[in-house]
Amino acid sequence: MEENVASLLKKNGIKATPQRLAIYNILKNTKSHPSAETIYKGLSKQFPTMSLATVYKTLGLLSRIGLIQEINVGEDSFRYDANTAPHPHIVCLKCKRVDDVGGYDVPQSYDTIAKNTHYKILSHQLYFYGYCPECKKGE
């Protein structure tokens, strides 16, 4: 798996540095859709000298070659997801947690919408907002 990523980077003419692989692995091994800041803190033990700018640059890089996706839940900062297949997200309005939504998505046939809007449609994002299992208790 890690071999794959390394070679995929090289195929794109991008060096497979330890920092880049580490950032990708964090995303691959979590379901929590961390922000750049969160990833940065998570790597501070392993890479005490790494700069936040490196995290941002790497995330931009990985997004551009399609290894991860950037999601914007409408709050202050971006979140990142190594699951690049289209799938909806759900956001807790209280604790800002972001989860994947299974079992539902927009029909991938964009024909009707293209006809109505006259756009050429490439992708979509679907977000739900509410209270997560923990936070809804205190409502």
Added chain:
Amino acid sequence: MEENVASLLKKNGIKATPQRLAIYNILKNTKSHPSAETIYKGLSKQFPTMSLATVYKTLGLLSRIGLIQEINVGEDSFRYDANTAPHPHIVCLKCKRVDDVGGYDVPQSYDTIAKNTHYKILSHQLYFYGYCPECKKGE
């Protein structure tokens, strides 16, 4: 119409200032989902002394009392829409134009998703991305 908004503001204990009515009217009379900055520029002739902070404060206010909605298409800044009914938006990846999408939306029954995620769901946002009629010509 403008009477309605003015009285609605007063009913909420909010002063109906010319600036506020003007900002609301801009949104009511356009389909273009302007940003705060765009609204600010659009009012600069009519209110040469108005500050950008006033625009932001008013937009926050109008959102809070449900007269407009804030949308986040995943770009740099927020957009605003006086159509507060849930409806999808479509974003041109080239010129950043934002349009409404008619004829399709997420089923408003959130039951299945609530069951899968264990969230209490309150709302959703659906965004499509692609190229608008003008920009798709140059692809």
Added chain:
DNA sequence: ATATAAAAGATATTAATTATTCATTGATAA
């Protein structure tokens, strides 16, 4: 008309993100 409480305007501040700079690393060719 006036008092007063809220709002406007100006400016400063914050926070996320991006750009710039420079030293370092690492691959490649001799």
Added chain:
DNA sequence: TTATCAATGAATAATTAATATCTTTTATAT
């Protein structure tokens, strides 16, 4: 093996959207 050169990482500065603060002005009720 080593010199060279481009790419990268790290530190810092810069940018930009949005918010907070403070003083002056204005809308509204009396």
